Amino acid sequence: MDDYAIEMLNITKEFPGIKANDNITLQVKKGEIHALLGENGAGKSTLMSILFGLYQPDEGEIRINGKAVKINDPNDANKYRIGMVHQHFKLVHNFTVLENIILGIEETGFGGKLVKGNARKKVMELSEKYKLNVDPDALIENITVGMQQRVEILKMLFRDNDILIFDEPTAVLTPQEIDELMLIMKNLKAEGKSIIFITHKLNEIKAVADRCTILRKGKYVDTVNVADVSKEQLSEKMVGHKVQLVVDKTPAKPKDVILKVEHLTYHPKGANKALVNDVSFEARAGEIVCIAGIDGNGQTELVYNLSGLAQPTSGKIYLNDIDITHKSIRERIDDGMKHIPEDRHKHGLVLDYNLSMNINLKNYYKPEYHKKGFLNFEKMDQYADKLIEEYDVRSGEGRKSIVRGMSGGNQQKAIVAREVEANGDLLIAVQPTRGLDVGAISFIHKQIVKQRDEGKAVLLVSLELDEVMALSDRILVIYEGEIVGDLDPKTTDIKELGLYMAGSKRGAQYAK
Template sequence: MNKCMLEMRNICKTYEDNGVVALYNASLFVRKGTVHALVGENGAGKTTMMKILCGIEKKNKGHIFLNGKELEPKSAKEAFKAGIGMVQQHFRLIEDFTVAENVVLGKERSGRFGFINRKKIIEDVARLSHESRLELDPELISANLSAGQRQKVEILRTLYRGADLIIFDEPTTVLTEQEIEELFKIMRTLKKHGKTIIFITHKLDEVFKISDEITILRRGKNIASGDINNFDREKISYLMVGEDIDFEKRASKGIKKEAVFKVEDLCIKGRDDLVDEVKGVSFEIAKGEILGIAGIAGNGQLQLVEALAGLKKVSSGKIMLKDREITNLKVREIRDAGLVYIPEDRMNEGASCESSILENIMATKYYKREFSQNGWIDRRKSYTFANKLIKKYEIKASSPFVKLGMLSGGNIQKVIIAREFSSEPEVLIVCEPTWGLDVRSTKFVYDSLCEMRADGKAILLVSSNLDEVLYLADRILVMYKGELVASLENSKELTKSLIGEYMMGLHSKERSEVW
């Protein structure tokens, strides 16, 4: 039996500025050479616990032991020195740097007279890449990498710093099925080489694919832990939220023929204004339909939805909402026409983390007659409305005046979803709606989208989670290199593997029988 590498005993953490108790006597025991899953609802304390371990946050009480010795990391640098590394869910690469430059950043080895030996860096990273089975050209520019390749860079950076305990925080969020399988192969290889892994995820199917043991947190406390073979999906789900969650798929009530949203031969140029990043895209969405778009990040989905929402200029083509053309209108004009947009980058584009929950919710409504008279905002009505949404969407916050940045990532996503769902749109464009959300919150979002579909709303769903697309969408489009390469009816015969093949360009448009 492997001995315990990491012991986190009775960890307590209370945030003084808002009085939130993030952890209360929470413990974690991880055996050497295992993959240990850490799961729980949004706000359960998972990220806080890992930040304490990595020296980013300070605990109020408790003890940490690494390889039998007590550890009190005061910074991420000290944690790295002790052999602890974290692969973040948000990749932090410098786009203009090569793979090698990103890997060694901050730990560059210099030669004589203090000059950095670029050739030696490339050799070191190439060797590490080969030994760890993370095959990657060290001279590739990071801006040109896929999501899976970017994650490899993050892992290589952690290994380069000598980490023996590696934390993966929601690592499969933006990966295709093929890339997820590749990641799990890498994790198994790391484990075989003696590395120990803590795996944070909301995808319970993945827990059973890769984990040896599991710890479940709820509201900052330990609920259960042990060998993964002693648990099943339903048991973990129940322990996480304290109730049974039924994910039985809701059948569509039948799509109405009337198309409410049309995109015709849309082209969008890139930054250089020379090459089209979106090339001749056409589709329509009917009332009461969810249309899914699948594709590996960087294949034009982002440019497409930004143009539809008024954030990017269309170079040619037409966008129609009902009988009105909205091509290249201003954002507020598009919103007032009945289209709302939930971006995938919730931190930079979907919200203002320095503003309160109230201010974020009212950002798209403050000027409307319901909340404003003669240029003055009715603060009482605004407060009542925000409070109502906080309760309805189960946003974990003490009041609407709490700064958004103090919330967990999942709760920030809930605020954005609450703001947009409450706008009563005709067309809803939603990107990665459940990214970082727990089981209960995910079910709530799915039910809300299905209710909007039943109410006759047209929904465009852009998601890298193929389980999500298959669960929600009536039809699925696949984008590759700025083009639509497949239009697939969502049936029992449609597999994630087939969609993934289209996403990776293994089938051409001409080979798709559904065009």
């Protein structure tokens, strides 16, 4: 049947200790948006990496427009007009937008000199046609994440790709950027392009996809017409059981102040203005306070200052009335601070350690885990096994698995388990569910609410507006390093929250 742009038939791919793809068949029609849905570690990215030539399948075949093909590497994929926007963008940060787009297929003139005129013209035409609004001369390091993604899309269009793979494209975007991306995808479909859209956000599948293939634990589950199924049915197919899509929580009963921040300012050397500017707030026992804002408005730097990864220029931080402003990270941990970091690879894990060692990073130096300088590995392994089971952390070899080889979602679950189960009165959770599927999100939301109900203070930093509205008891909006609003989620809506986040509205007490 030749109305399929792509057929991946009976694909199997094994890695040590895990069958990532187990006899999976995916058929994508010409000119459709086809969603690929599955939990973390279900095998979605592996399947797409095979289609893009990054991996070779152990079994199965790939057909493009009905013809069997072998895709040995991404150059072959390009030859067959397949393009991919990866979850972690593949851009050179100190190159311009234009240089990134033409990288690898540059036009050269006399003496091997780079000729950019024709490429610039084509890039501008494509940018206008698909309303991408990119500046070809901007450096990648100076543009927003949403704009970087548009550059990746332009890279595909510039190569005349007909089959476009989007791997978790909305994970790092603001609500407005997500809406714009959905529109771009619809325009591409109208041009006759075939799109494969990897995601675990059910709203997005309902908004743009025509059909959806669901994978679970490396196996094919079903392919459905999106219009014919509800979000609940999709999530049930994805995780294998019913999932609660709303957060169940009673009203907060705030008690003593746990975290107190007074006039905190952070103006690092080389920055032309303060990245955190005169910020003051409190978080009490038994409440979830959320810092909401568009990415890049100082929330990262605020958390760095609170957790000890950076030192403030001025101001004070108190934890249980103890001044921790200039204490070390270890001292803050011992004083009761728990931290799920924004960048799990950089600050959350030691990637070349195994899972047990990563789960015990906050324990090993405590008296009960060592004797006369010798670590008690048996005790550490017992603790790791307990958390791996409770938090359903999946990996090829259990606690012995090297963390680098685990899926992003399971790496995240390991960090959440370690931090939530540690002793302490304050949990700082930054993007705790980034890159997780519905089942895992629901589980982690329950753990965060449980922390609150056990009398801990939770400081949540999230870019997911649904998460902000569902979890928080109070919302502090951050804009350009300043707190501009203190909102009650029960009396505000996403639209109003968006106005504060964009800086077009301020609370009376923050008016200038």
